Amino acid sequence: MSSPAATAAKPASRKPGALRGQDLGRYTLLIVLLLIVVVTAIGNPRFLSVNNLLNILFQVSALGIVASGQTILLIAGGLDLSVGAALSVAGLATALTIMHTGSVALGILAGVVAGTVIGAINGMLVATNRATPFIITLGTMTFLQGVAILMSGGSPINGTGALFDVFGLGDFLRVPWPVYAMFLAILVMFLILRFTTLGRYAFAIGGNEEAARLSGIPVRRIKIALYALSGLFVGVAGVILTGVLDSGLPSMGTGYELRAIAAVVIGGTPLIGGRGTVLGTLGGVLLLGLVSNSMNLLGVGANFQSAVLGLIITAAVLLQKKA
Amino acid sequence: MTSDTPLAIQVQGVTKSFLGQRALDDVDFEVARGEVHGLVGKNGAGKSTFMKILSGAQPPDSGQIIVGGTAFKALNPAEGRAAGIAIVYQNPELHLDLSVAANIFLGAEPRKAFGILDDKAMATRATELLARLGLDLPVNQRLGDLDIADRQQVAIAKAVREKAHVLLLDEPTAALNKAQAEFLFRLIRDLAKQGMAVVYVSHHLDEVLAISDRITVLRNGRKVALVEGGSADKDGLISMIVGRTLDAVETHRSLRPKTEPFLVMDGVSSTGGLDNVSLEVGRGEIVGLTGLIGGGANALAAVIGGIDHRHVAGRMSLGGEPYAPRAVREAIARGVLFIPEDMRGRGLVMSLSIAKNISLAALRRLSRLGWLKLAQETGVATDMSERLDLNPRAPSREVRFLSGGNQRKALLGRAIFADGRLFVLEEPTQGVDVESQRQIHDHLRSLANKGATIVFVSTDLEELIALADRILVLRNGRIEQALSPDRLDPERLLSAIQTQSTRSVN
Numbered sequence: 001m002s003s004p005a006a007t008a009a010k011p012a013s014r015k016p017g018a019l020r021g022q023d024l025g026r027y028t029l030l031i032v033l034l035l036i037v038v039v040t041a042i043g044n045p046r047f048l049s050v051n052n053l054l055n056i057l058f059q060v061s062a063l064g065i066v067a068s069g070q071t072i073l074l075i076a077g078g079l080d081l082s083v084g085a086a087l088s089v090a091g092l093a094t095a096l097t098i099m100h101t102g103s104v105a106l107g108i109l110a111g112v113v114a115g116t117v118i119g120a121i122n123g124m125l126v127a128t129n130r131a132t133p134f135i136i137t138l139g140t141m142t143f144l145q146g147v148a149i150l151m152s153g154g155s156p157i158n159g160t161g162a163l164f165d166v167f168g169l170g171d172f173l174r175v176p177w178p179v180y181a182m183f184l185a186i187l188v189m190f191l192i193l194r195f196t197t198l199g200r201y202a203f204a205i206g207g208n209e210e211a212a213r214l215s216g217i218p219v220r221r222i223k224i225a226l227y228a229l230s231g232l233f234v235g236v237a238g239v240i241l242t243g244v245l246d247s248g249l250p251s252m253g254t255g256y257e258l259r260a261i262a263a264v265v266i267g268g269t270p271l272i273g274g275r276g277t278v279l280g281t282l283g284g285v286l287l288l289g290l291v292s293n294s295m296n297l298l299g300v301g302a303n304f305q306s307a308v309l310g311l312i313i314t315a316a317v318l319l320q321k322k323a
Numbered sequence: 324m325t326s327d328t329p330l331a332i333q334v335q336g337v338t339k340s341f342l343g344q345r346a347l348d349d350v351d352f353e354v355a356r357g358e359v360h361g362l363v364g365k366n367g368a369g370k371s372t373f374m375k376i377l378s379g380a381q382p383p384d385s386g387q388i389i390v391g392g393t394a395f396k397a398l399n400p401a402e403g404r405a406a407g408i409a410i411v412y413q414n415p416e417l418h419l420d421l422s423v424a425a426n427i428f429l430g431a432e433p434r435k436a437f438g439i440l441d442d443k444a445m446a447t448r449a450t451e452l453l454a455r456l457g458l459d460l461p462v463n464q465r466l467g468d469l470d471i472a473d474r475q476q477v478a479i480a481k482a483v484r485e486k487a488h489v490l491l492l493d494e495p496t497a498a499l500n501k502a503q504a505e506f507l508f509r510l511i512r513d514l515a516k517q518g519m520a521v522v523y524v525s526h527h528l529d530e531v532l533a534i535s536d537r538i539t540v541l542r543n544g545r546k547v548a549l550v551e552g553g554s555a556d557k558d559g560l561i562s563m564i565v566g567r568t569l570d571a572v573e574t575h576r577s578l579r580p581k582t583e584p585f586l587v588m589d590g591v592s593s594t595g596g597l598d599n600v601s602l603e604v605g606r607g608e609i610v611g612l613t614g615l616i617g618g619g620a621n622a623l624a625a626v627i628g629g630i631d632h633r634h635v636a637g638r639m640s641l642g643g644e645p646y647a648p649r650a651v652r653e654a655i656a657r658g659v660l661f662i663p664e665d666m667r668g669r670g671l672v673m674s675l676s677i678a679k680n681i682s683l684a685a686l687r688r689l690s691r692l693g694w695l696k697l698a699q700e701t702g703v704a705t706d707m708s709e710r711l712d713l714n715p716r717a718p719s720r721e722v723r724f725l726s727g728g729n730q731r732k733a734l735l736g737r738a739i740f741a742d743g744r745l746f747v748l749e750e751p752t753q754g755v756d757v758e759s760q761r762q763i764h765d766h767l768r769s770l771a772n773k774g775a776t777i778v779f780v781s782t783d784l785e786e787l788i789a790l791a792d793r794i795l796v797l798r799n800g801r802i803e804q805a806l807s808p809d810r811l812d813p814e815r816l817l818s819a820i821q822t823q824s825t826r827s828v829n
Contacts, residue, residue: 196693197686204683207672214630214661214669215684215737216652274674 028319029266029283032312033290040294047297054175060289061178062087062237062244064282065185067260069119069233071281072189072199073133074264076226077206077273080122081137083234083260085144087253090115090238092148095157095248104162111242112235118144119231123224141257148250157248167243178240185233189278192229202226206273263288266316287312330389331356331520332377332408332489337386339372344756346372347383348544354489354520359511361535361552362524365564365817366782367753369544370524374493377522378410379403390489409482410491413498415474417481419467424449426466427481452480457513472503479510483519490514491522496530497616508534526615528557528821542566557821565784565813582606585776586627586646586745591637596622598800599637609767609777611791611808614820619797620780621749627778628661628747629654641745655684658744662734664753664780670734671722678704678718680733684741707736712762728752728759735766746770748779752786764790784813796820 040047066083073080094111098104122140126133170177193199201222204212213219237256242248263284269276291312295305334352338345347369354360364370375381377388382397389395390406398406417426424445425432433444449462458476466474475495482490492511496504511521511534525531531538535552540563548563584603591600596619604610612620625631627639629648639646641657648654651661663669671680681704682689689700704718713732714725722733731752738746751767752760767790771777781787787794788808796804796819804819 195695195697197690197695198693200679200683200686200695203675203679204672207674208669210669211672212683214651214663216655216741217683218650218652274672 028316029268029280029287032316033283033287036287036290036294040290040297043294044297047294050174052293052297054179056286056289056293057179057182058176059293060285061176061182062241063256063259063263063288064182064285065233065237065240066256067263067281067285068182068185068189068278069230070260071264071267071269071276071278072193072202072226073230074261074269074271075193075206075273075276076202076223077209078126078223078226079133079137079261079271080119080227080230081134081257081261082118082122082141082144083230084253084256084258085141085148086115086118086231086234087238087241087256088148088248088250089118089144089151090235091242091252092151092157092248092250094163094239094242095160096151098160098163099157102161104160107160107163107242108239111239112232115235115238116228116232119234120224120228122231123227126227127220127223145250148253152248152250154250158246160243160246160248163239163243164246167240168246178244181236181240185236186278186282189233193278198222198225198229203274207275259288262313262316266313284316329356330354331358333389334377335387335389337373337376337383337388339376339381339383345544347376349386350541350544350546352539352546354522356488356518356520357515358536359515359521359523359534359552361531361538362522362541363526363528363531363538363560363564364541365784367543368541368564370541371493372544373541374410374491374522374524377403377489377491378408404485404487407486407488408491409485409487409489410493411475411478411482411495413475413494414471415478417466417474417478419465421466422463423460423466423469423477424462426477427452427484429481431484449480452484456480456483456510458510471498472500472507475499475507476510479514483514488518489520489522491524493524494526494616495523496525496527504530528560532557532560540564558818561814561817561821565817582608585642586778587640588627589638591626591639592635592800593622593626593631594633594635595625595631596800597626600800600802602795602802604776604778606776607771607774609771609779609790609792611787611794612778612780612797613782613787613794613816614797614803619800620795622800623797624661624747624749624778624780627659627745629659630661655741658742660684660738660741660743660746662738662746662748662751664749666727666730666734671730673723674721676704676719676721677708677713677725677733680722681707681718681736681740684737688740703740704736707740710739711736711766726756726759728755728763731755731759731763732766735763739770743770743775745776745778748777750781750783751779752783760786784816787816788813 046052066087070080070083090111093114094107097110098107122137125136125140129136167178172180193202201212201217204215204217205219205222209219238253241252245252264276264281265271266284266287267277267280267282269280288309291309292305295308300308330353332354334350337347337350339347350373362370362373372381376383379398379400379402387394387396388398390408393406395402418429421429427449428445433441433448435441446462453460453462458480460469460473460476466477479490495507499507511523515521523531523535532552532555538550538552538555538560539546540548540560542564547566582605585606586604588600588602592598596617600623612623614620622631626634629651632649641659646657648657648659654661667673672683678700682700686695689696689703701718705716707713708716708718711732713729713736722730725733746767752763755763767777779790788811791808794806794808794816795802796806806816806819
């Protein structure tokens with residue numbers, strides 16, 4: 001799957017001028033996406049139905065929100081592996097609050113605050129320690145997985161009332177609400193990255209942290225703010241996923257961290273930071289969603305799916321390295 | 324040729340250019356077995372390029388290197404090592420977490436049956452080797468626990484173990500004290516007696532004169548002299564290094580009136596290496612700082628720029644107000660802008676555009692409530708590019724595509740846009756072409772004429788004389804001499820830098 005994409009993308013890499021690396025990443029992604037669409041559509045005509053396409057968007061909506069937040073961290077040269085576990089904690093905070101108070105509003109607040117606070121704590125640990133974000137957030141990830149199990153007592157917290165009505169069942173113009181939430185998250189991140197000082201500082205820190213410091217940028221404070229911002233997105237995703245499932249589960253966020261990072265990297269943001277776009281991340285999220293969906297429709301077994309997904313992620317990263 | 328002893332290494336007609344600029348021009352060079360050969364020249368004379376070519380780190384454009392009876396068009400590092408060439412840097416590239424013995428035998432560890440490492444044999448053989456070299460080092464100690472002098476000895480022992488017969492030493496005494504340096508000289512002489520050819524590169528001319536059998540002088544990429552160590556003296560060497568460049572030095576000093584002091588330092592010492600420095604710099608004055616490596620010029624710039632804020636003592640004031648920045652951004656808030664020598668590592672964000680690099684230190688002026696005024700930013704970058712003649716005039720072009728001179732202009736533009744009142748620069752024109760150098764000097768002068776204060780560190784003699792109103796020579800963290808550039812020629816400046824005594828000529 002990757003080799004035709006590679007050869008097709010080659011000419012782009014020869015193009016002189018400013019945006020070589022990003023162009024290659026972007027074209028690769030588009031070509032792979034098209035290829036999957038064509039192959040699947042031939043294999044199963046149902047694939048291109050509006051219902052199925054909406055279904056794909058619905059399924060990736062929480063991932064899209066988490067990946068949007070992760071994008072600015074990678075641009076700033078950071079990384080948060082704990083977002084999956086944090087999503088579980090935020091979702092459980094929502095479900096438990098609704099169960100005990102009966103208030104959906106308080107439940108939403110609890111989830112969003114939980115996600116933001118966890119992000120801020122990660123940010124403080126990363127900003128004030130020399131250990132890499134990878135190791136630090138690997139630690140908090142393990143800790144938060146434990147917290148999620150303790151919060152839930154090991155079993156689902158069921159019943160979210162109006163939250164389920166909106167995010168689990170509700171739609172507007174046939175488009176489910178979580179899909180709007182995802183596009184809103186992407187729009188917000190797009191605006192932050194392009195039009196705010198915070199976004200600019202993220203690029204500067206990821207591109208050259210020492211130069212950022214010598215330019216008077218408060219690097220530590222900005223890092224904490226960025227992790228808190230990503231945490232906010234995780235909290236929102238936790239609330240929405242809880243509504244979709246009508247329950248909070250200690251395992252609901254498992255695997256989100258790797259898929260979110262994969263989506264960001266597939267979308268052209270390098271792990272070393274300094275550049276990247278959230279629209280690329282959207283492409284990465286759609287790619288992951290399309291691949292899962294097409295394999296389902298083509299009757300590929302679940303065990304095989306994971307291997308194929310892994311191959312695609314690896315190929316995307318390798319292609320990016322070359323650029 | 325000193326005698327008819329066989330040559331250990333011979334270089335013929337080596338030429339190397341970077342971006343159209345000749346770094347080395349048809350250089351011949353040879354070292355006999357058992358000879359210590361000094362290599363001297365100003366910064367930019369081509370010494371480091373030459374060492375890189377000798378060690379195989381870079382290929383020459385033309386010419387050849389004959390070593391061990393084989394002629395090479397270019398060496399790669401592995402061929403260089405195989406041919407018996409070893410290079411020891413001032414900060415040796417060793418493995419700090421391995422023992423002394425393991426470092427010496429890295430890649431050639433003694434083994435027992437089944438490939439198991441024989442630590443005991445390794446320690447014994449390391450001890451023998453070190454004893455033969457007259458070195459007393461704990462073979463089982465972790466290398467990271469030893470000081471720089473010891474590490475250097477380990478690196479030399481490793482070269483001997485690898486049967487190197489050409490040893491390149493690059494500024495080996497820069498980080499050593501007097502006793503350590505003396506010890507190193509004895510070691511070098513012993514090695515030479517045993518047939519080792521030693522190439523000794525240093526700015527310390529006294530050392531070079533004391534230890535070298537012959538000395539090659541490079542200037543502007545050419546070999547200008549080959550002298551016998553015994554017959555040369557320091558003044559002669561200095562004039563060969565500097566050359567007749569008096570007419571090349573243009574001074575454009577305008578007669579700015581003496582003004583009230585802007586920066587005042589009173590007894591400032593720092594853990595970064597400053598020792599009780601007192602200094603007054605006037606508004607509109609351009610002060611050049613210089614000295615040998617580690618002398619304190621860079622440490623002084625770092626303290627003024629707010630980069631090094633670990634003062635241990637002393638007071639500073641700026642425009643009459645106390646000045647004690649605890650972070651770079653506090654210095655910037657006071658109008659003090661530091662422009663580092665290392666553009667790629669510390670200055671520019673290579674993945675960002677010209678405009679975004681220029682605005683970086685003063686985004687607050689281009690934003691409202693955190694929202695950027697992008698159109699205004701582009702305008703600022705366009706104006707600044709115009710003012711500094713920064714090419715191309717394409718604010719959205721990423722800075723990594725610019726030439727060195729234009730990258731330096733972008734950094735200067737950032738400092739100007741951040742409303743700098745005191746500019747602190749390290750090597751402001753290193754690695755830029757002549758035209759860009761002239762332009763950057765002009766911009767700094769015009770900033771000073773408009774009332775800005777400029778402090779710059781430089782090892783470029785012509786630059787110091789052409790640009791500075793006052794030149795301060797630092798040694799051992801202290802200001803040793805203050806020189807006026809009027810009627811100062813590079814030769815006298817270089818001998819002031821080279822002076823070993825510690826008297827003040829204020």
